[in-house]
Amino acid sequence: MNERAIVSKTHHVIVGGSIAGVSAAMAMRQSGFDGMVTVVDAEPLLPYEKPPLSKKADPEQAVRPILPEEHYREHGIDLVIGLRVHRLDDEHRRVVLAGGGELPADRVLLTTGVSARRLGTPGEQLDNVHTLRTAADARRVFAGLHRGGPLVVVGGGFIGLEAAAVARTMGIDVTVVEATALPLLGPLGPAVARLMTRLHRDNGVRVISGRTVERYAGHGSVEEVVLAGGERLPAATVVVGVGVVPSDQLAAAVGATVHGGVVVDEYGRTDHPWLWAAGDVASQIHPRTGVRERIEHWDVAMRHGAAVGASMAGRPTINDAAPYFWSDQYGKSLQMFGRERGSDQVVVREGATPERFVAFWLRAGRLAAVAGLDEPKAVRAAKAILDTDAAVAPEVLTDPSTDLRALARRLARPAGSPAQSQPAKT
Ligand SMILES: Cc1cc2nc3c(=O)[nH]c(=O)nc-3n(C[C@H](O)[C@H](O)[C@H](O)COP(=O)(O)OP(=O)(O)OC[C@H]3O[C@@H](n4cnc5c(N)ncnc54)[C@H](O)[C@@H]3O)c2cc1C
Incomplete structure (x- = not known):
């Protein structure tokens, strides 16, 4: 990185190099911002697409870069990958990296997304009990499935059901355990959740609804999922998909309002003058819904990131496209x-x-x-x-x-x- 440029040019630091962060960086450039743009991500990979991770049996095929590396170079976007942002020093306007490195920043955009929720169920630490959010998670899950089944999916959300569908196409026995009355009931409501549940049953998935997991049992590696009430399900791999937690700690630590995500206005501004937020981590009133919420969709994160990036570059932009998502199963x-x-x-x-x-x-x-x-x-x-x-x-x-x-x-x-x-x- 060019030290002279750092002191003489306005510097935007984007924390989180996934679709919202990358879209924001590109939008800053497209909006004519000619200062410095740095994207920092904790993962040691070129920013990649998350949706294929739960849809492909071959994790190598599933890890697709969002943009080729040269694209960042050509647009003057610095990538700092494999380093976690440890702290925001708002007094000195610096982003502090794990290991002690620092980046001066005139504005900070948080696109830190979410992490998989852990329920603290006994046995959760056993080998082959996985969550599925990152490329490394996908490698672990599908390596397990290639060794054989059965698979137990805990939580009937999109990611778990996509993994269930892939496993069925590999010929693996799959059971889905869902605490509510039906998988996908929350995001889709009963009529559509019933149709999707039938799709899975018709493809040989055993769906157990209205039941929770009491513990995971095994010696080193998981062997059984024990349900409340005592039923024991044999398992060689478990995918736990029981929701997510917004990665909003950096914002909270500098006093920005955080309430189920980083609270932002229609341009992505937080109530801290230095901080902006976009994508899955941001709690926004979407112009189409009028409701304050976090939306966990790839397309929304991409559009929101781009709008907030343009706004930070001095071209106020609101993403008012109807929220869109897709899910591929069977x-x-x-x-x-x-x-x-x-x-x-x-x-x-x-x-x-x-x-x-x-x-x-x-x-x-x-x-x-x-x-x-x-x-x-x-x-x-x-x-x-x-x-x-x-x-x-x-x-x-x-x-x-x-x-x-x-x-x-x-x-x-x-x-x-x-x-x-x-x-x-x-
Ligand atoms: C397996 C899977 C399948 C999905 N399938 C679909 C689908 O089919 N359709 C759909 O619409 N959506 C899907 N989604 C959701 C979609 O991927 C998300 O909505 C989208 O990735 C959100 O983008 P984001 O940039 O806001 O955050 P994220 O993609 O969550 O990225 C946040 C990034 O921030 C980094 N980070 C966090 N904290 C720090 C820190 N302190 N320092 C440095 N870096 C940090 C993380 O490493 C991560 O790379 C899927 C998600 C997953 C996990």
Whole structure:
């Protein structure tokens, strides 16, 4: 690093080199910021994509760089990888690295994401009891699966279910243990969670709902998962996916408001004048939902990072795209735009099967979210409807003869047309 440049140029330090941090760095450059940009990440790898980690049986194939190394060089972005940021010294405006190194920083962006929650269940420290968030985790999980099963997945969230699906395609016996009434109940609600649960059962997964794990048993390595009530499940590998904890300690330590994540405004500013935050770690009021929340989606982290990076570079930008995520299971892609709420009216398009469906979430007569399995065209068309924020009748959406693209075009007519104020009919 060029010492003279450090003292003479404005320096933005980004803590966390994943999709939010990398997108922010690139956006700073695209917005004309010509000071120094440094991205620091604790992992010893070129920033890589996380979503493939739970979707591929071959972890080497799963670790894909977000950008080639030369891209950072060409855009004058310094990468400091394999070093954890230990502390923020806001008095002297320095970022203190583990081992004692320091980086002067005029502004700091936190894109530190989340870490896997540990419940402290007895036996959790046994070999082959894993969480799945990093490339190293994926190597450990899939090395275990290549030695054979059974696999027990604790927690029926997306990452655990994706690992379950990969294991089934490897011919491994899989049991999913979920504490609530159904896997994916939280993010998708009962109607869609039921369809996804059936998809897994139809593919040979044993799903045990409404039960918790009491302990993991084994000699050195896990051999059994013991459920509350005493049932014992044989296990050679366990994947624990029971939620995440935001990595917000650096912000909290300098007095920035932290409340289930680093609290930011619409531009990613915290209430500490030196600090900004973006991506999974940031608690924001998303313009589309109006609710303060952290959203753990790749696409949202990418867009939020880019918007906050541009804002830090002096071009105030708000990410107002509808939240989007996807999940791949058994060669099928679940896609969702928008966010569900428990109070929404949920309707499923006629003809739904666990192999293929479209579901709609309606709020105050308007489309608030859409999800589809192996229905990319319908999901895209419904997203266009969602973007209009026009009133729409549920029976129109669930009628398989409705041309959703044509409906989106009609609803997108200028405000004041009848279609904007009355629920649309076919
Ligand atoms: C296995 C897996 C599969 C997923 N699949 C999907 C999917 O299919 N679809 C989807 O929409 N989303 C998916 N996600 C979620 C998606 O990957 C996240 O929303 C996204 O990665 C968030 O990006 P981020 O940059 O905010 O944080 P993260 O990706 O969590 O990155 C944070 C980075 O900060 C670094 N860091 C933390 N603390 C420090 C520190 N003190 N010093 C230095 N570095 C630090 C970490 O090393 C990490 O690299 C998946 C996530 C995982 C783990």
